[in-house]
Amino acid sequence: MDHIPTIDIAPLGDASHTDFNATVQAVMDACTRIGFLSITGTGVSRDTVNNMRTCVRAIFDIDDDAKWDQAITRENYRGFIPMGFFTPNDGSGKADKYEGYKLHYQVDLDAPIRRDCALYGPNIWPRHVPRAQAVILDYWSKLDGVAHMLLGALEMGLKLPANQLRDAFHEPMTNMSLLHYPPQAPDDTGYGIHPHKDTDALTIIAPDPVGGLEVQTRDGGWITPDCPPDGFVVNIGDMLELWSGGRLKSTPHRVVNRSGQERYSFPYFAVPRHDVVVEPLLTPLPGFDRPSVHCGHWSAEIWRTNWPDETAHDATPELGTLSD
Numbered sequence: 001m002d003h004i005p006t007i008d009i010a011p012l013g014d015a016s017h018t019d020f021n022a023t024v025q026a027v028m029d030a031c032t033r034i035g036f037l038s039i040t041g042t043g044v045s046r047d048t049v050n051n052m053r054t055c056v057r058a059i060f061d062i063d064d065d066a067k068w069d070q071a072i073t074r075e076n077y078r079g080f081i082p083m084g085f086f087t088p089n090d091g092s093g094k095a096d097k098y099e100g101y102k103l104h105y106q107v108d109l110d111a112p113i114r115r116d117c118a119l120y121g122p123n124i125w126p127r128h129v130p131r132a133q134a135v136i137l138d139y140w141s142k143l144d145g146v147a148h149m150l151l152g153a154l155e156m157g158l159k160l161p162a163n164q165l166r167d168a169f170h171e172p173m174t175n176m177s178l179l180h181y182p183p184q185a186p187d188d189t190g191y192g193i194h195p196h197k198d199t200d201a202l203t204i205i206a207p208d209p210v211g212g213l214e215v216q217t218r219d220g221g222w223i224t225p226d227c228p229p230d231g232f233v234v235n236i237g238d239m240l241e242l243w244s245g246g247r248l249k250s251t252p253h254r255v256v257n258r259s260g261q262e263r264y265s266f267p268y269f270a271v272p273r274h275d276v277v278v279e280p281l282l283t284p285l286p287g288f289d290r291p292s293v294h295c296g297h298w299s300a301e302i303w304r305t306n307w308p309d310e311t312a313h314d315a316t317p318e319l320g321t322l323s324d
């Protein structure tokens with residue numbers, strides 16, 4: 001059976017560490033086999049994560065009416081995402097059972113990069129939780145560091161030139177979703193989040209102790225990552241799969257909240273800069289044949305096709321679907 005390993009990544013912080021190469025290899029094995037791993041030794045404290053979880057809970061703890069005037073719009077995919085907004089494109093019509101709050105890499109309104117890509121900009125910070133901006137940006141910068149370390153290990157494991165991946169993440173389109181999943185009744189056949197693959201490069205999640213994340217194995221079963229309380233779950237998204245010519249695996253996963261408790265999650269999605277074109281950096285594995293992805297166009301398509309009345313163009317990248 002496939003297995004999601006727990007790896008202490010502390011040795012990655014020091015190239016002369018005796019366990020450096022073994023840690024790179026362990027990360028590679030996980031990413032090439034199941035595409036998921038749990039990590040410890042990140043240097044991100046339990047207090048940082050708990051602080052973030054408390055903040056996320058407070059953000060959702062207001063009346064629905066107040067959420068609507070800080071909600072996402074077609075022009076700006078930032079702010080509250082109402083419960084039931086996202087439905088899977090499998091025709092089942094069953095909406096996912098979560099509400100969200102969308103955040104993107106923070107830049108000022110007058111930042112030069114906005115002249116090249118208008119998707120960049122300031123976030124909508126929740127008015128009712130004044131500390132949210134500081135707490136979230138602190139968490140975000142710590143996860144930037146963790147992502148950087150993992151990307152360095154993958155460069156080494158894939159035998160790419162140093163910084164080839166990491167250089168794509170200056171002024172990135174990295175984003176976060178704050179998520180609240182109400183408990184689902186035992187006989188509820190729906191999902192918190194329906195089975196999907198992540199469309200980004202790399203996702204990092206501090207799992208809610210109430211559980212609920214499930215990962216598909218190669219034989220079609222579902223397993224739950226084992227993650228220590230101070231750990232994070234990491235998974236490869238479609239962009240790293242594409243960069244690696246199919247070596248690193250983007251694996252379907254889903255959320256079902258049968259805990260009887262409220263579940264809060266705040267995935268960090270590492271996405272390269274707008275002008276990066278993701279295409280294989282190595283000869284693709286036999287049978288791996290995917291079109292390249294322009295990060296800015298791809299992000300614009302995600303923003304547009306979020307809306308139920310917008311349909312994908314022929315040119316919409318086939319990322320994140322379970323059909324390919």
Ligand SMILES: O=C(O)CCC(=O)C(=O)O
Binds near residue numbers: 193
């Ligand atoms: O909430 C989680 O644990 C997973 C969320 C997820 O898979 C996603 O937002 O892509």
Ligand SMILES: [Fe+2]
Binds near residue numbers: 196197253
């Ligand atoms: Fe996901």
